[in-house]
Amino acid sequence: MKTLVENTAENHTPHIIVVGGTSGLGLALALHHQMLGWQVSVIGSNEAKIENVKRQHPTIKSYACDLTNVIQTQSLLDELSATSFQRLVYSAGSYTNERVHHLNQADSDKMLAINLQAFEQVFRWASAQLKQQHQSLDFTKDCRPSLICIASIAGTMDYPYASLYAKSKRAMISAASAYRAALAPYDIQVNCIASGYIDTQALRDLNDGDASHKPFIMNTQTAVDQIMQAIDDDVELAIFPRSMRYITRTLNYLPKPLLNWILRSKLDKPS
Numbered sequence: 001m002k003t004l005v006e007n008t009a010e011n012h013t014p015h016i017i018v019v020g021g022t023s024g025l026g027l028a029l030a031l032h033h034q035m036l037g038w039q040v041s042v043i044g045s046n047e048a049k050i051e052n053v054k055r056q057h058p059t060i061k062s063y064a065c066d067l068t069n070v071i072q073t074q075s076l077l078d079e080l081s082a083t084s085f086q087r088l089v090y091s092a093g094s095y096t097n098e099r100v101h102h103l104n105q106a107d108s109d110k111m112l113a114i115n116l117q118a119f120e121q122v123f124r125w126a127s128a129q130l131k132q133q134h135q136s137l138d139f140t141k142d143c144r145p146s147l148i149c150i151a152s153i154a155g156t157m158d159y160p161y162a163s164l165y166a167k168s169k170r171a172m173i174s175a176a177s178a179y180r181a182a183l184a185p186y187d188i189q190v191n192c193i194a195s196g197y198i199d200t201q202a203l204r205d206l207n208d209g210d211a212s213h214k215p216f217i218m219n220t221q222t223a224v225d226q227i228m229q230a231i232d233d234d235v236e237l238a239i240f241p242r243s244m245r246y247i248t249r250t251l252n253y254l255p256k257p258l259l260n261w262i263l264r265s266k267l268d269k270p271s
């Protein structure tokens with residue numbers, strides 16, 4: 001009997017795993033790949049969202065897993081080790097409106113676990129899997145293996161007053177850069193996405209149902225197009241929209257105490 005790895009290798013349908021692919025940007029990326037003819041698997045923790053994916057997109061494989069639980073995550077990764085894949089996107093994320101000093105313990109634990117610790121657990125597993133596939137099977141002819149993570153433009157600014165969200169996304173950006181260097185000899189591509197505001201339901205929920213006041217907010221399709229372009233062009237760190245990229249680049253040139261003061265007075269406004 002053939003293993004799943006052999007089956008996928010034979011039929012040459014590329015397979016993408018989207019961690020955090022049951023809603024928002026991750027789901028949009030999953031659907032885009034499905035439209036391109038990829039076999040798609042998504043992971044999320046919310047049962048209602050998983051049921052929704054199953055009902056609306058029956059050909060997408062969905063897995064329930066709480067990424068804040070290391071053991072549960074590892075057992076899912078062990079299960080997925082029998083399946084080959086050519087691309088993994090880590091889009092799972094946790095964000096709130098609160099500044100770092102308002103974070104309660106539960107939000108703080110969740111944010112660190114999802115944005116940083118589970119990301120590292122998943123990337124560690126995924127890079128080992130792709131390296132193993134690199135040695136045993138020649139997938140690169142059809143599709144270069146790739147690891148993609150969704151950070152945030154918030155992580156591109158370096159200042160002491162940054163929130164836990166910004167600091168964990170900054171760590172993700174650094175880790176992705178290290179993985180990119182480490183996996184280059186295996187011809188495995190690693191891209192990190194640092195986008196500005198995207199008009200997803202999660203962002204709208206945090207803003208009483210309407211996030212249109214957020215600066216330079218883009219729709220999800222625009223974000224998907226930008227991400228696909230960044231993957232095609234193999235951009236190490238894709239920062240968009242362009243307007244936000246220029247602003248953050250300029251801010252990063254300022255002396256740190258001044259940047260700290262500006263962001264502190266801006267971010268601490270009640271709205």
Ligand SMILES: NC(=O)c1ccc[n+]([C@@H]2O[C@H](COP(=O)([O-])OP(=O)(O)OC[C@H]3O[C@@H](n4cnc5c(N)ncnc54)[C@H](OP(=O)(O)O)[C@@H]3O)[C@@H](O)[C@H]2O)c1
Nearest residue numbers: 020022023024025044045046066067092093197198200202
């Ligand atoms: N929207 C923006 O403005 C924006 C801007 C820059 C960067 N980003 C980043 O983009 C990514 C997606 O954001 P989004 O707006 O699309 O939010 P979203 O719809 O809430 O997507 C987050 C995904 O992560 C999954 N997830 C969250 N906690 C999980 C857990 N404990 N275990 C397993 N899966 C979990 C969610 O599934 P379940 O709910 O089923 O668990 C969902 O599939 C995030 O990393 C975010 O930081 C967003």
